[in-house]
Amino acid sequence: xxxxxxxxxxxxxxxxxxxxxxxxxxxxxxxxxxxxxxxxxxxxxxxxxxxxxxxxxxxxxxxxxxxxxxxxxxxxxxxxxxxxxxxxxxxxxxxxxxxxxxxxxxxxxxxxxxxxxxxxxxxxxxxxxxxxxxxxxxxxxxxxxxxxxxxxxxxxxxxxxxxxxxxxxxxxxxxxxxxxxxxxxxxxxxxxxxxxxxxxxxxxxxxxxxxxxxxxxxxxxxxxxxxxxxxxxxxxxxxxxxxxxxxxxxxxxxxxxxxxx
Amino acid sequence: xxxxxxxxxxxxxxxxxxxxxxxxxxxxxxxxxxxxxxxxxxxxxxxxxxxxxxxxxxxxxxxxxxxxxxxxxxxxxxxxxxxxxxxxxxxxxxxxxxxxxxxxxxxxxxxxxxxxxxxxxxxxxxxxxxxxxxxxxxxxxxxxxxxxxxxxxxxxxxxxxxxxxxxxxxxxxxxxxxxxxxxxxxxxxxxxxxxxxxxxxxxxxxxxxxxxxxxxxxxxxxxxxxxxxxxxxxxxxxxxxxxxxxxxxxxxxxxxxxxxxxxxxxxxxxxxxxxxxxxxxxxxx
Numbered sequence: 001x002x003x004x005x006x007x008x009x010x011x012x013x014x015x016x017x018x019x020x021x022x023x024x025x026x027x028x029x030x031x032x033x034x035x036x037x038x039x040x041x042x043x044x045x046x047x048x049x050x051x052x053x054x055x056x057x058x059x060x061x062x063x064x065x066x067x068x069x070x071x072x073x074x075x076x077x078x079x080x081x082x083x084x085x086x087x088x089x090x091x092x093x094x095x096x097x098x099x100x101x102x103x104x105x106x107x108x109x110x111x112x113x114x115x116x117x118x119x120x121x122x123x124x125x126x127x128x129x130x131x132x133x134x135x136x137x138x139x140x141x142x143x144x145x146x147x148x149x150x151x152x153x154x155x156x157x158x159x160x161x162x163x164x165x166x167x168x169x170x171x172x173x174x175x176x177x178x179x180x181x182x183x184x185x186x187x188x189x190x191x192x193x194x195x196x197x198x199x200x201x202x203x204x205x206x207x208x209x210x211x212x213x214x215x216x217x218x219x220x221x222x223x224x225x226x227x228x229x230x231x232x233x234x235x236x237x238x239x240x241x242x243x244x245x246x247x248x249x250x251x252x253x254x255x256x257x258x259x260x261x
Numbered sequence: 262x263x264x265x266x267x268x269x270x271x272x273x274x275x276x277x278x279x280x281x282x283x284x285x286x287x288x289x290x291x292x293x294x295x296x297x298x299x300x301x302x303x304x305x306x307x308x309x310x311x312x313x314x315x316x317x318x319x320x321x322x323x324x325x326x327x328x329x330x331x332x333x334x335x336x337x338x339x340x341x342x343x344x345x346x347x348x349x350x351x352x353x354x355x356x357x358x359x360x361x362x363x364x365x366x367x368x369x370x371x372x373x374x375x376x377x378x379x380x381x382x383x384x385x386x387x388x389x390x391x392x393x394x395x396x397x398x399x400x401x402x403x404x405x406x407x408x409x410x411x412x413x414x415x416x417x418x419x420x421x422x423x424x425x426x427x428x429x430x431x432x433x434x435x436x437x438x439x440x441x442x443x444x445x446x447x448x449x450x451x452x453x454x455x456x457x458x459x460x461x462x463x464x465x466x467x468x469x470x471x472x473x474x475x476x477x478x479x480x481x482x483x484x485x486x487x488x489x490x491x492x493x494x495x496x497x498x499x500x501x502x503x504x505x506x507x508x509x510x511x512x513x514x515x516x517x518x519x520x521x522x523x524x525x526x527x528x529x530x531x532x533x534x535x536x537x538x539x540x541x542x543x544x545x546x
Contacts, residue, residue: 025383028306032382032389044396052480061483072323129322129495131479133387135315136324137495220480254388260480261395 042256049258059188063219066127072138075130075201077209080169080181083229088168096213101197105164105234108155115199115213121145124196132223133255142217144198148191151235156187160235163190164242165216168229171249183227184239184247184257185218194219197230222259224250283450285537287415293408294532300401301509303393306381308506309374310390316361316374318503322494330500335362335372343370402471409464420452421461427454443523445540463512470505473498
């Protein structure tokens with residue numbers, strides 16, 4: 001009799017535990033969607049950014065650079081690989097000879113730079129690791145014009161706090177146009193020596209799949225920050241009014257604005 | 262994780278007949294234990310969600326898509342059915358229903374690394390998985406820091422360090438465990454050698470897990486490039502993070518089984534109230 005009693009108590013305990021686990025799982029899904037709990041979870045992003053920026057990372061610390069032997073065979077294109085937006089298709093078909101990068105927003109001297117102009121600026125080449133938010137890493141060689149000097153010659157106004165990158169590709173079809181790729185970075189990353197506007201990959205002109213004619217490299221953050229098909233750069237004070245207001249295409253879809261981890 | 266406390270106290274009515282009640286776990290140890298347990302469960306499940314975004318493991322600095330150490334995926338059979346396949350060191354295993362392909366909410370077999378019942382959120386959502394993971398990673402680290410500070414301040418680390426005599430008793434201890442005979446009386450006041458080694462390994466594995474996780478951060482790598490040397494590259498760090506997590510899953514399984522076998526209620530009560538009843542050695546005729 002006693003044995004039976006123990007067994008049934010065990011069964012009850014097991015059922016309670018299983019039921020609790022099922023409830024817990026459903027609860028996690030519900031908490032994932034509730035706005036308040038999301039904002040609690042998102043507090044970790046601020047903590048991470050503050051810790052990485054203020055406590056740990058010297059602002060100039062360089063991302064590790066690799067040797068030619070470490071290069072990945074090819075480079076996995078991700079996101080848009082062949083934008084079909086009409087303006088882009090036209091520029092691509094002209095091999096970008098008439099293409100110009102717009103530099104504007106909160107600057108004293110708005111500029112337009114052709115690929116030839118960009119190639120004449122002092123260049124930086126770096127073999128770096130590209131870390132996708134999904135978890136994989138590729139190593140590629142990038143050559144381009146450092147962003148800092150370009151911003152300096154345009155002259156940032158004191159109110160400028162972020163640099164926005166407007167891209168040619170529409171990664172998601174939406175009615176309100178928020179499917180167009182864009183990104184924003186702060187001035188710490190914008191003036192970092194490894195932050196370049198790359199026009200070459202692995203010693204070849206950038207391929208369309210990898211962001212031709214120009215893509216951003218922000219080596220201390222994840223891949224989605226490194227906008228491809230960059231058409232226009234703007235110095236801005238806030239990104240509240242851009243896209244859905246979270247500072248980038250993937251940020252608008254729940255990913256962290258600070259992608260240092 | 263817990264720490265043995267030396268002093269026995271007598272608690273009148275609650276004490277079992279002929280037994281003693283020992284104040285085993287301090288409040289701080291009990292609280293950090295349960296926070297740790299919650300964090301570990303949520304980190305594991307959100308971690309598997311993150312893993313599912315790229316359900317493969319590589320070694321070295323970069324990903325080699327052709328030669329992963331481990332990969333999970335789905336394969337479409339000639340009859341149209343979907344098969345889950347897990348490949349480890351080039352050897353493929355059919356793992357349909359659990360790894361590679363499992364049933365989604367509609368009951369359809371879909372390509373997925375780990376199944377929905379063990380990931381947070383249950384559906385595929387990397388962004389939300391990362392939110393959960395990093396929030397509870399901070400909590401785990403802060404909680405762990407409090408625990409370790411206490412461990413050193415109160416000199417409890419020695420509770421987990423096996424002595425030479427302990428190490429010589431490993432075979433005997435394995436034999437005792439295999440027969441499910443657990444120490445009684447005064448012996449139950451101290452951790453036996455297998456307990457010491459198991460808890461010590463967790464105290465070592467958790468920092469490795471956290472450091473390997475941090476090595477996946479490109480910003481951390483810029484400041485502490487030695488982490489990459491320590492783990493052999495970012496993809497190696499990801500693999501070590503995964504292995505350390507499953508080592509801890511193994512620990513938790515054994516830990517829970519031992520808690521169940523060696524007096525479930527007494528163990529649970531001791532980790533909730535701190536009071537552990539000592540069963541005296543009975544000499545049966």
